[in-house]
Amino acid sequence: MSSVTIKDIAKLAGVSHTTVSRALNDSPLINPETKDRIKSIAGSLNYTPNYSARSLVLDRSYNLGLFFSTLHTGTSSGFLYEAIKGVNDVIKDQFNLIVRGIDDYKSYHNVNRKSFDGLIVMSQSASDQSFIEYAADKEIPIVVLNRPIDKVKVMNLVPDDQRGAYRVAEHLIEKGHRRIAIIEGKQGFKSTQARRDGYREALEKHGVPLRNEWIVPGNYDLESGYAGMNRLLDLKERPTAVFCSNDDMALGAIKAVTERGLRVPDDLSVVGFDDHLFSAFMSPALTTVRRPIEEISRAGAEKLLSFIEKKQVEKSTVYFHTELVIRDSVKTIAGGN
Amino acid sequence: MSSVTIKDIAKLAGVSHTTVSRALNDSPLINPETKDRIKSIAGSLNYTPNYSARSLVLDRSYNLGLFFSTLHTGTSSGFLYEAIKGVNDVIKDQFNLIVRGIDDYKSYHNVNRKSFDGLIVMSQSASDQSFIEYAADKEIPIVVLNRPIDKVKVMNLVPDDQRGAYRVAEHLIEKGHRRIAIIEGKQGFKSTQARRDGYREALEKHGVPLRNEWIVPGNYDLESGYAGMNRLLDLKERPTAVFCSNDDMALGAIKAVTERGLRVPDDLSVVGFDDHLFSAFMSPALTTVRRPIEEISRAGAEKLLSFIEKKQVEKSTVYFHTELVIRDSVKTIAGGN
């Protein structure tokens, strides 16, 4: 069952392989009748083009890379899922979607124009700056999603994390809270900083005191949310509300609260960030910030395809709206402080 | 910055391109000194091999396909995440990992030996039987994970869902429950049937009555768990325990319970299946069955690599142990019934 080539078809049709190639590619040069004849022969032989050969001569790989900063700690499953779904919906059959974590590369050696027609980087950390620069330098069509980057100019689609964090912190203040803690995201991630900044901005704007002991580190996973909340609960002066830098940590944090016999939101209010699938179904349903990852991924894929087609890239930064989602994990308190 | 080829290197080194090819591939035929010289020239020119050309002549694509039944409803993000992580950990730099949903294919046309060195199918539904048969027929090295398949013989690694379901149902019975409902998984999914069978088996074995109205449909997503539980709560005779066919639905189900002012497990016991990342962190922590998807994925990838290397496939079915994970969502009750 060795595979059939255009030369086999040519022989059967009594034409040259050139004619077959043209016919299958719908060249207007070919007589409609021979074209049909060739196509039907190809169909009956179950011909499939050899993509390696085509790639070689056309200088296209038919590969699109979807790169994450890491596929280990820091990338939540929901994030991965939404990104793949969004991109996949757009590219369909046209390209192979190759998924990889940047931190798995020892060297970027085989990231080049020959191997990838384009790249989508779901960037979470400054640590992949070098990768982005490398790819941009090689002039591979590229879009960078999720993390705003500086220095190198590329198409950059990002959620407005800072604004979202600002809104959710402000929401806590409006509900009467004045003792508001934060469990931060993974160090080095840009999103960690943006959410921290939004949080600070809201507190400062409303003259709410900011205490160092209410700022605890985390790394975006469940366990770190659990640990972070325990640290806060051990303080003499507890906060009345805690802003967790993502929903996973919020879930861990709530676990820590209930383990001590306390209740959310009655004894302590908790908010998250991301609006994961499960967040609406937790008890209590989590107040959080929706970050449109799937939408950004879709938009990024569309941009990339147009770059590849037009053989020309645009470079700009586009912010996507983040949205406060109010549910049941925040208590309204009377006095504040 | 047009890319450098072995011929360019050959010119600079004053040798033929064949020698360069051999040197870079560490052929023992080449004089160690010239080899070093060529390698250093290649390094300084920043040479990267053209994989399309290499693929063409070697008849290898360097592509591995990771195929899911669907990337839409029915595939939970945790499942996707664990599968990608497991496979990716094994293949590292050797191959491109191409992720796709089978239901996105209009035709399997460009699934062939030329385009894929091997396939990993995370099969969830009988609907991809035709895909598996197609691939097996084309003699592409293949492993099928997660779903036990019949008819076509391939390497098949699956969790023992039925045994797991049996154990968790038995656990409920041991805790004194005799009114046990089930919210089923997506119709047509093999796992749905296996879990149902395990559940029935346990009930029959222990002489626990099985009532039709306590068997409600679902489709593995949060919403369907929520809806299913509401159906059960509307019954005149409510169950005392509910086996949800996965953790996502358990989460939705618990939501429905708490919404009515009832509590888990005090008023109603709930168990799930999968042991998702978040299950230990729910309140109450969910009693469930651990299904080692990442482990299976890793094992599958290793098998596949060995098939490709040895150019020979084994065919058998291997069951992976599923494990009852006891947490806090089941109440011990005195009498039963």
Add this chain to the structure above:
DNA sequence: AAGAGCATTGTTAACGTGTGCAGCACTATG
């Protein structure tokens, strides 16, 4: 000293496509 054998390198073809250019037959134009 001649031939065998080895180490190293080069020549040439092949993988399956796509494409510039030439060529053919036929029609239209004057």
Add this chain to the structure above:
DNA sequence: CATAGTGCTGCACACGTTAACAATGCTCTT
């Protein structure tokens, strides 16, 4: 009738790599 034009097809080469085979120079053996 000669010429230009048009519609269609084939020839020959290119893409970058690997590999079978040939060729070269050298060493060793007898």
